[in-house]
Amino acid sequence: MPRIIVIGSVNHDRIWQLDAPLARGGRIQFSSQITRLGGGAFYTGRQLLELGADVAIVSRLMQDEQGQAALKSLAAHGFDIGHIMMVAGETTPLEILLEPSGERTIIAPTGRSQPLAATGTLSGAGIYINAIALDESLVAQIDAQPLVVSQFPLRPATPRPADYVISSRDDVPDDLMLAWQRAGQIAGPRLKMLVLTDGARPITLFDGLKPVEIEPTERVDTANTIGAGDRFAGSFLFALLEGRAPAAAAREASRITAEWLRRRDD
Numbered sequence: 001m002p003r004i005i006v007i008g009s010v011n012h013d014r015i016w017q018l019d020a021p022l023a024r025g026g027r028i029q030f031s032s033q034i035t036r037l038g039g040g041a042f043y044t045g046r047q048l049l050e051l052g053a054d055v056a057i058v059s060r061l062m063q064d065e066q067g068q069a070a071l072k073s074l075a076a077h078g079f080d081i082g083h084i085m086m087v088a089g090e091t092t093p094l095e096i097l098l099e100p101s102g103e104r105t106i107i108a109p110t111g112r113s114q115p116l117a118a119t120g121t122l123s124g125a126g127i128y129i130n131a132i133a134l135d136e137s138l139v140a141q142i143d144a145q146p147l148v149v150s151q152f153p154l155r156p157a158t159p160r161p162a163d164y165v166i167s168s169r170d171d172v173p174d175d176l177m178l179a180w181q182r183a184g185q186i187a188g189p190r191l192k193m194l195v196l197t198d199g200a201r202p203i204t205l206f207d208g209l210k211p212v213e214i215e216p217t218e219r220v221d222t223a224n225t226i227g228a229g230d231r232f233a234g235s236f237l238f239a240l241l242e243g244r245a246p247a248a249a250a251r252e253a254s255r256i257t258a259e260w261l262r263r264r265d266d
Contacts, residue, residue: 004237004238005126006234007131007138011038013037035093039059046077048237049078058084058116060086125147127148129142130150148160148161149236150165150186151165151167165195167183172196197229214250217254
């Protein structure tokens, strides 16, 4: 099984299922509220574990009761937790407001942009990054890995060497060349391809010269897409490690993500 390093957040997501869309000055009720583990590193890592990978996670948790419980839960899921830093402080949930349409608003506390660092030496067949700030020594370790996939950061972020950058189509400029240039500022000269998902619409692959559109294998109607993009990224990376070409990897990742959404909604 391939060893894959996943770098990013493990959150306590507090999800509020709203009864109506958010509206300025409105009064909105909610039908349910649950708290569970989430975050880009968690969802991507879970997908990779289910595909049979050996997954080590680089993240930061608090040393309080919730943080310790999260660490135990990660170990129980099968993650290698040896690279997780435990720091003093209190766990603050990430508030997610989920509208009936599936549109979500995320409310995060300040202080989450402190650079992530790894305890020990990283070594794997591939790395996935979904983090804003990275320690200089961590960036150097990333550069030594053979395959790196990074999420397109939504805020100013530490540049990191990456072969593929993944994003939702809604989160990048409509101009593909401009999006490619911005991806290059993040990923540097290693960048081979920009991968843009767009819900049930075609996936766009762009190498800086010619866009290629990949039709999703199936459409799944769901009002909750939390974690879907992270699941796609993990499946895409795993397919690349299996030797698939980017277009085939995107098609396979689409199929796996659709299956997961369907199972979760059943």
